[in-house]
Amino acid sequence: MYSESIQKLIKEFERFPGIGHKTAVRLAFHVLESDEAFAKNMAETLIEAKSKVKFCSVCYNLTDLDPCTICSNKKRLEETICVVEDVKDVIAMEKTHEFKGKYHVLHGAISPMNNISVEDIKIKELIKRLSDGKVKEVIIATNPTIEGEATAMYISRLIKPLGVVVTRIAHGIPVGGDLEYTDEITLIKALEGRREM
Amino acid sequence: MYSESIQKLIKEFERFPGIGHKTAVRLAFHVLESDEAFAKNMAETLIEAKSKVKFCSVCYNLTDLDPCTICSNKKRLEETICVVEDVKDVIAMEKTHEFKGKYHVLHGAISPMNNISVEDIKIKELIKRLSDGKVKEVIIATNPTIEGEATAMYISRLIKPLGVVVTRIAHGIPVGGDLEYTDEITLIKALEGRREM
Numbered sequence: 001m002y003s004e005s006i007q008k009l010i011k012e013f014e015r016f017p018g019i020g021h022k023t024a025v026r027l028a029f030h031v032l033e034s035d036e037a038f039a040k041n042m043a044e045t046l047i048e049a050k051s052k053v054k055f056c057s058v059c060y061n062l063t064d065l066d067p068c069t070i071c072s073n074k075k076r077l078e079e080t081i082c083v084v085e086d087v088k089d090v091i092a093m094e095k096t097h098e099f100k101g102k103y104h105v106l107h108g109a110i111s112p113m114n115n116i117s118v119e120d121i122k123i124k125e126l127i128k129r130l131s132d133g134k135v136k137e138v139i140i141a142t143n144p145t146i147e148g149e150a151t152a153m154y155i156s157r158l159i160k161p162l163g164v165v166v167t168r169i170a171h172g173i174p175v176g177g178d179l180e181y182t183d184e185i186t187l188i189k190a191l192e193g194r195r196e197m
Numbered sequence: 198m199y200s201e202s203i204q205k206l207i208k209e210f211e212r213f214p215g216i217g218h219k220t221a222v223r224l225a226f227h228v229l230e231s232d233e234a235f236a237k238n239m240a241e242t243l244i245e246a247k248s249k250v251k252f253c254s255v256c257y258n259l260t261d262l263d264p265c266t267i268c269s270n271k272k273r274l275e276e277t278i279c280v281v282e283d284v285k286d287v288i289a290m291e292k293t294h295e296f297k298g299k300y301h302v303l304h305g306a307i308s309p310m311n312n313i314s315v316e317d318i319k320i321k322e323l324i325k326r327l328s329d330g331k332v333k334e335v336i337i338a339t340n341p342t343i344e345g346e347a348t349a350m351y352i353s354r355l356i357k358p359l360g361v362v363v364t365r366i367a368h369g370i371p372v373g374g375d376l377e378y379t380d381e382i383t384l385i386k387a388l389e390g391r392r393e394m
Contacts, residue, residue: 001291003261009246012239016224027213029285031243032250032259039247042209043240046228049206050236053229062229064200088226094198 060105077101079136109147137165144171257302274298276333306344334362341368
């Protein structure tokens with residue numbers, strides 16, 4: 001129904017996760033109805049970002065510079081590493097302005113269901129970072145899902161023998177949440193994680 | 198917080214209508230996490246679509262070929278023109294497989310509020326198409342909004358003196374709709390447009 005080039009453009013947009021046909025059509029038409037510069041800038045930025053952005057060779061965060069700005073920042077504590085599943089989790093952590101250590105991005109979690117094994121994520125790279133003995137604590141901040149928990153468990157067993165303290169971020173009722181609407185698993189976690197007042 | 202190239206890519210995505218910061222981040226990271234070919238294909242398709250897709254010189258639909266496939270289709274009736282506001286409206290009409298005539302895309306509706314006047318949309322181009330006397334009916338299918346109605350009214354006044362029949366698509370309760378939840382204006386339209394059974 002659409003002409004060939006339009007159809008091709010719509011299909012490209014549909015390849016993004018969470019973009020259905022209707023949204024893809026809307027985005028494609030926005031490109032076609034905008035001036036030439038819009039498509040050109042977009043195309044150039046895509047190519048540029050893809051060529052410039054690499055994984056940091058230390059923490060595996062996405063970065064323009066290697067090592068990344070966090071890894072090369074002298075003010076960040078070298079003795080604490082926060083382990084996360086995903087690049088976006090680093091951003092979430094950074095937004096708190098609370099954590100002063102460094103990161104390690106696993107790029108996934110162990111998931112036999114999805115054929116993601118220990119070798120597919122950056123676990124051995126994490127162990128390697130601990131070899132010089134500078135790191136005193138590893139905070140495991142993988143997601144509170146089955147995969148995230150399994151990964152946390154696996155990593156903690158691997159690290160403990162090295163004499164490094166392994167901690168897990170707390171799971172419980174989110175601030176502003178309501179007991180009534182909290183699921184059972186979260187409530188169990190909240191009870192387990194209770195602290196003296 | 199994100200490195201420069203990532204930030205630039207996120208900003209490009211945010212320029213699309215309906216794409217907020219969080220979605221832009223998701224799309225940008227999808228590009229960065231996909232292989233090189235993804236960004237390359239996307240960039241090429243953007244440039245290609247923008248350079249190939251033009252307005253049809255007859256009906257002002259977006260098309261790879263000029264005149265477009267609908268205008269050059271000998272099987273389509275030349276005597277009926279359906280006037281729509283937008284390219285996407287042509288697709289909506291085509292999906293019905295009911296309309297066998299041709300189209301005319303106005304690219305907007307008269308809207309003094311948004312500084313869109315009669316000259317800004319393709320009205321004079323429509324009048325020009327009627328000059329050879331082949332067209333017997335103009336169906337005005339602009340949206341049932343204040344702007345769409347005003348545009349419909351303006352066009353009908355312009356065309357009637359030419360001896361061409363001007364019709365307006367029906368407005369009423371959508372099929373599957375419920376009287377209880379129908380707004381007053383639609384109900385009034387539905388009453389006005391009642392037909393003998």
